[in-house]
Amino acid sequence: MSRKVRLALLLPGLMLLLFTSGCWSSKEIEDLSVYVGLGLDVAKETEFEKSVNEQGGHYPKRNNITATVQIVPKGSSKEESQQGSPGAGKSYFNEQLTGDSVIQIFRQFSLRRDRPLIGHHLKVIVVSSEVARKFRLDQLLDFVLRDNDIRPSCLVVVSDRRALDALTSNDPSEIPSFYLTGLVDNVYRTNKILPPVSLAKLDATMQSGSSYLLQNVISYEGEHKFSGAAIFSGKTNRWIGSLNQTDMEGLSWIQGKAKGGVVKTYTHKDGSTITYEIKHIKSKIIPTVKGDDISFHVQIESDGWFMENWTAPEAKGSEHYVDGLEKDFGHMAEQQVEQLLHKMQHVYKVDAAGFGDKLRIKYPRVWKKIKSNWDETFSEIPITYDIKVKITNQGSSTE
Structure with missing residues (x-):
């Protein structure tokens, strides 16, 4: 092959490289805090929050809700990987902050975690019946419905007690968010489980103005069970009661x-x-x-x-x-x-x-x-x- 022919073949390849985009904006997963569960409760500040507020670490807000994010893998930061740290030995780590804006709470996590939160793998959203009685569900979920990082296929359930309880397990090898989504797969065995309600399906239902049901979760000392359903009024989008297994x-x-x-x-x-x-x-x-x-x-x-x-x-x-x-x-x-x-x-x-x-x-x-x-x-x-x-x-x- 002559030199001119080789150059003629090489030149188009070199020119294509100029138009090939690289992953210039990518972030390695090791540098991120991947959260798979989100819980929403009536406001209850943690001891950490109370302490830092006394030291001047507060900002203008009303204490309306407490958001819990379930992060995996547990050792996503150097401090958490150390023996004796909160959640040591577990496959996940729950972190909480309180405020009146979900997105602002999420951004506040950036002040206490060296690796930012990423919601591409969110599996389940747990809303406590108490907070759903106090606030409209479309208000509570407005941020997650707008956020492009969160997949609309994630499951939405209601906790009979605090959402934090449903996101806590006494089995160190178990990730509660995965456990809850796995329970839905048992629908072929029992007629006591609702067909899964995804974030996208829930959004459409709330927009329709029709009353609707969400799967109810009950918890005791780190163990969980699907039991009945929470009823939401189509007019108010608030929790109004529940159905039992029968x-x-x-x-x-x-x-x-x-x-x-x-x-x-x-x-x-x-x-x-x-x-x-x-x-x-x-x-x-x-x-x-x-x-x-x-x-x-x-x-x-x-x-x-x-x-x-x-x-x-x-x-x-x-x-x-x-x-x-x-x-x-x-x-x-x-x-x-x-x-x-x-x-x-x-x-x-x-x-x-x-x-x-x-x-x-x-x-x-x-x-x-x-x-x-x-x-x-x-x-x-x-x-x-x-x-x-x-x-x-x-x-x-x-x-």
Whole structure:
């Protein structure tokens, strides 16, 4: 190959280098504090904050909220890696500051951490029911909804107590933020877990003005459990109450979104336990409008397995016997639905199950007239339902 040809081939490559951008603005992850959890509580200054404020380390603010950031890896700064430091031996580190602006609190962390916070890997936001009762949820989350660093796919849950409790674990190898997001994956095993509510989905729901639910977390001495759901008013975006686990089962029947779950009842003869495992639920909410009268009918069908029988001796699975079990399981499901509807219509007076959406789709003109006071209207609307349970498998049995 001649010298001129080699130069001709080399020149375009050299020119391309001039237009190739480098990572001039990149920051090594070792130089950052990666936080994976964010907790929001009613203001409660830490001893550190009280001490530095006495030394003149305060700035103009009102103590409205305390923000907790869960940072991983734990040893993200030299001081924290030392033995005996707060959180030593753990896989994470919780740090708190108090104020009246979430973004200002985040920037205040820059005054006490040598490595700035980065939220690209935020997994979960935990809001305490106490702070959600005091402030609107759209106020509390306004910064995280605007911040481009935070992924809109992160999970949002409510803590029955302080959010800090839900972000604390007694297992040093466990990162609570990952643990909470992992619990959502068990939805195929139980109908007591809400479909995950991401930050993006929550933003759209708050904008719609409809009342909604968020998964509730309860904690005790560093252990956690999903239990029920927090109810938020669509008008105020504030916490107004909660549903228990039985209510969640009733909700799963109405919405037909359950991928698993168990229905338990007892025999009429001796009170022995018998159990049905849900495999599929199909539900249809049918709105009807006649003049000014609105009503709903919910058609629910489920198939599953007969999985546990405590009768002794065990009753044989005759067709008549199975028909009786299906009716008993269906009756239990009806009780769960009835309990949920009573709470929504007569206790909290909100539609958190999606009835309004069905009315809006089928009768848009009617919806337009009543949507501004839908929760109040919903509390007076008659709702009927029909539940059919089918046992498709009785499992293995020993003779």
